[in-house]
Amino acid sequence: MPPLLQIGGLSKRFGAVVVADAISLDVPAGQALGIIGPNGAGKTTLFAMIAGAVAPDAGRVVFDGADITALPPERRCRLGVARSFQIPRPFGGLSVFENLMVAAEFGRAEKSANPARDCVDILDQCGLADLANRRAGALTLLQRKRLELARALASKPKLLLLDEVAGGLTEDECVALVALVKSIHATGVAIVWIEHIVHALLSAVERLVALHAGSIIADGIPRDVIADARVAEIYMGIPADA
Amino acid sequence: MEWANSILQGVLTGGLYALFAAGLSLIFGVMRLVNIAHGDLIVLAAYLALVVTQTLGVDPLTSLALVAPGMALIGYGLQRFLLNHTLGDDLLPPLLVTFGLSVIVQNGLLEVFTADSRRLQAGGLETAAWPVMPGLSVGALPALQFAVAVAVVGGLQLLFYKTAIGRAFRAVSDDAETAELVGLDNRHVFALAMALSLAIVAIAGVFLAVRANFDPSIGPARLIFGFEAVIIGGLGNLWGTLAGGIILGVAQAVGAKIDPGWQLLAGHIAFLAVLAFRPEGLFPRVRH
Numbered sequence: 001m002p003p004l005l006q007i008g009g010l011s012k013r014f015g016a017v018v019v020a021d022a023i024s025l026d027v028p029a030g031q032a033l034g035i036i037g038p039n040g041a042g043k044t045t046l047f048a049m050i051a052g053a054v055a056p057d058a059g060r061v062v063f064d065g066a067d068i069t070a071l072p073p074e075r076r077c078r079l080g081v082a083r084s085f086q087i088p089r090p091f092g093g094l095s096v097f098e099n100l101m102v103a104a105e106f107g108r109a110e111k112s113a114n115p116a117r118d119c120v121d122i123l124d125q126c127g128l129a130d131l132a133n134r135r136a137g138a139l140t141l142l143q144r145k146r147l148e149l150a151r152a153l154a155s156k157p158k159l160l161l162l163d164e165v166a167g168g169l170t171e172d173e174c175v176a177l178v179a180l181v182k183s184i185h186a187t188g189v190a191i192v193w194i195e196h197i198v199h200a201l202l203s204a205v206e207r208l209v210a211l212h213a214g215s216i217i218a219d220g221i222p223r224d225v226i227a228d229a230r231v232a233e234i235y236m237g238i239p240a241d242a
Numbered sequence: 243m244e245w246a247n248s249i250l251q252g253v254l255t256g257g258l259y260a261l262f263a264a265g266l267s268l269i270f271g272v273m274r275l276v277n278i279a280h281g282d283l284i285v286l287a288a289y290l291a292l293v294v295t296q297t298l299g300v301d302p303l304t305s306l307a308l309v310a311p312g313m314a315l316i317g318y319g320l321q322r323f324l325l326n327h328t329l330g331d332d333l334l335p336p337l338l339v340t341f342g343l344s345v346i347v348q349n350g351l352l353e354v355f356t357a358d359s360r361r362l363q364a365g366g367l368e369t370a371a372w373p374v375m376p377g378l379s380v381g382a383l384p385a386l387q388f389a390v391a392v393a394v395v396g397g398l399q400l401l402f403y404k405t406a407i408g409r410a411f412r413a414v415s416d417d418a419e420t421a422e423l424v425g426l427d428n429r430h431v432f433a434l435a436m437a438l439s440l441a442i443v444a445i446a447g448v449f450l451a452v453r454a455n456f457d458p459s460i461g462p463a464r465l466i467f468g469f470e471a472v473i474i475g476g477l478g479n480l481w482g483t484l485a486g487g488i489i490l491g492v493a494q495a496v497g498a499k500i501d502p503g504w505q506l507l508a509g510h511i512a513f514l515a516v517l518a519f520r521p522e523g524l525f526p527r528v529r530h
Contacts, residue, residue, distance in 0.1 A: 051423060073422040083423055091416040094409065102413045105406040107425025155425055 002065060004029040004190050005050070005159055010059035012045055012214075019045040021214035022059065029158065032191045034201040034222065037211035038235055043194045044086065046211070047161045050192075051083040052076045064158065077107045082157035086164040086194075088144035092137030096128055096147055099136050100154040107155030119154055126150040126180060142173045149180060153189075160184065162193040166200040174200050198226070210235060243377035245499065250378065252495025253488050257388030258453070260487030261446035262468035263475075264394055265439035267483050270472070272411045272435040273329060273418075275336045279343040281465030283440060286347055287313050287447025288456050292360055302362040302448050310444040317440030321433040329432070344461065351458035359455040368452060387449045394442055395484045401438075402480075411435055470513040476523025485525060489516075 003026035012020040019042040027033055037043050048054035050061055052073035060069040068076050091099050100122060104115035112118050123129045126146045131139065136147060145165055152160055162181065166174045178200050185191050185204065195201040201208075201222075208222040210231045218228040225231055262284065269275050277283075287309055294305040320343075328335040370382035402408040414421040414431050422428055450456060450464065467490060475486025490509050497508020516524060 053419070053423070072427075074425050074427045077423060077425040085420075089417055089420045091413045091420070093416050094412055098409050098412075101406070102409050102421070102426065103424040106410060151424060 001029070003027055004031075004064060005192075006062040007046075007050070008060050008062070010046070010049055010056050010061065012042075012049060012054065012056050018042075018214045020049065020056065020059075023211075023214070023216060024059075025209065025216065025219075027159070027190055027192060030185075030188050030190050031207060032185045032205045033193070034205035034208045035192065035194045035211055036196070036198060036201065036208065036225075036231075036235060040213075041211040042214040043211055044163060047083060047163055047192075047194065050076075051081055051161060074106075077103075077155055077157075078109050080109065080156070080158035081161070082107075082152035082155050082159070083161040084145075084148040084152050084163060084165060086167065088141075088148040090136035090139065090144055090147050090151070092135070094136055095133050096136050096139070096150075097123065097132040099147060099151050103151050103154035104156075109156075112156075118156075122150050122153050125183065126153070127176075141168055142177070145169070145177060146180065149184070153184065157189060159190045159192065162191060162195075164195055165193070166195055166197045178204055202226075243375075245496075247378050248495045248499040249492055250380065251384065252492035254381070254384035254388045254491070255495065256471075256484075256488030256491030257384070257391035258446065258449055258487070259467045259471045259490050260391045260484040261387070261394060261442065261449065262464050263471035263483045263487055264391075264398060264480065265442040265446070266465075266468045267472045267477070267480065268398065268442070269435055269439045271478050272415050273432045274333065275325060275329065276333065276340070277439075278337060278340040278465065279347055279461075280340075280443070280468060281463065282344045282347040282351075282461030283313070283316075283443050284447045284450060284464050285456060285458060285461040286351065287440075287444040288362070288451035289351055289355055289360075289458075290444075291362060291448045291451055292355075295362060302364050302452050303367075306444060306448055309448065310441045313440040313444040313447075314437040317436040317438075317443075318433045320440075321436035322429060325436065326429050326432055348458050348461060355458060357457055357459070359457040360451070361455050362448065362451040364452045383449075383452060387453070390445060390449070391484060391487070394445065395480050398480050407431075407434065467509070470509065473523055474513060474516045476526035478527040479523070479525050482523060482525030482527075486523070489524075 005027040007023055007025045010020050010023045035043055045054060049056045052071060060067055063079055063081060068079065097119060100119040101115060104112055104119050123132055126149055128146055128150055131143060139147060166177055169177060182204050193201060193205060205222060208225040209216055210218040210225055212234050218225045218231050266277060266280050269277055290309045290312060291302055291305045294308050295302055325336060328339045367383050371379045373379045402411060410426055410431050414426060414428050418428050471486035471490050472483055474489050475482030489512060493512035494505045494509040498505035
């Protein structure tokens with residue numbers, strides 16, 4: 001079976017700054033992949049190119065066997081790519097439930113027989129059932145992050161792109177959110193997760209990629225990647241000869 | 243009693259102004275587009291109704307069965323192929339383009355229909371009236387017009403808060419970029435909003451044309467009335483828009499009662515007073 005997501009030679013530069021330098025990466029269906037890298041390594045831009053918000057200068061993105069490089073974001077969403085933002089962007093004037101309904105009604109390849117039922121189930125799963133009728137603009141940070149995940153799930157994705165969902169949370173909140181991500185992964189959704197809070201990431205992913213200056217510098221099982229001398233030097237600031 | 247009658251007629255006229263305003267308010271709410279051609283499109287709808295009534299021999303209200311879908315189609319095409327390209331962070335390009343559209347529609351109508359003023363005949367509906375008490379009567383046409391305005395505003399409210407497309411309108415209004423990421427095709431959603439706006443314009447146009455004479459040049463004044471109703475009521479609040487229309491209608495009626503020359507002036511003064519003392523409108527939508 002071909003990988004769910006195939007990225008081939010993806011390049012992007014903003015002026016003189018290279019944020020993606022011929023990145024190639026395959027993600028099999030159902031895998032949980034973590035991405036680490038210092039600020040400015042090109043992690044978020046990589047997500048933007050996969051989700052369709054930013055067009056690459058070169059290279060291609062193949063999803064579920066189809067070349068989606070030229071597709072607009074809404075078409076990619078309907079094929080099964082969902083993205084959650086580092087800073088949550090709920091539809092503030094809509095209720096929590098309505099936020100999910102929009103994704104369930106418009107973001108799926110096939111119409112659900114009962115989108116409202118699906119959304120109630122997802123709210124339950126994400127611990128938001130009590131807040132269903134709350135205006136999304138009035139939520140706390142943790143609630144917004146949960147909503148960001150719940151809304152992404154409502155479009156029934158095959159691939160979930162998580163951008164620093166653990167950032168800004170307390171230790172307890174972080175543990176609860178990681179448990180939620182794991183439960184989503186357990187349903188068979190492939191996850192690509194960018195995260196600076198490495199211990200949260202390591203508790204949930206089975207593969208780790210380190211990105212630096214738009215290139216992949218290490219890729220493998222998390223333990224090996226963390227132990228890699230270049231990763232230690234670039235990411236953790238430990239000299240290679242220490 | 244004469245005063246009560248003036249105020250009552252003003253309230254009912256306010257329904258027409260609310261119809262002018264509802265479509266304007268809708269597209270501003272969904273895509274921050276200020277449509278300068280709105281008034282001219284109302285007049286265009288009136289001429290379409292004129293053609294339909296003359297060709298098919300139907301009455302003006304029945305002609306809406308063709309004019310409303312026709313205007314909706316024009317709206318969809320206009321948004322999809324022209325106005326979508328003007329949208330962005332800058333409010334100026336859509337203003338300029340719809341201003342140009344206004345000039346084109348006016349002159350196009352002038353070319354085809356000449357400057358002669360026209361009127362739609364609604365078979366006695368214009369003159370029918372129910373006496374409420376001596377000196378106070380309700381015209382059938384203004385009453386119908388008001389009832390339709392309430393129905394349109396109520397219908398829009400239901401659509402916005404109870405249906406999938408309404409949620410889509412509100413989602414793209416909140417954050418168009420994120421809306422794309424959850425599967426909404428913004429260009430299509432915007433085009434649907436304009437289609438809906440122009441369907442309402444069709445209703446407004448037919449009532450305008452039955453109520454009074456019209457010619458190709460009267461669009462901009464309808465745009466002003468629509469704007470004033472929206473601002474008085476408060477942006478983004480549809481029931482507020484209806485209230486704004488009523489306040490404008492009553493102000494004009496009271497002005498006309500004092501001196502016939504004061505009709506329009508009184509409406510503008512009411513509008514300016516609201517702008518001066520409550521610039522957010524009387525019933526702004528509560529946010530955050």
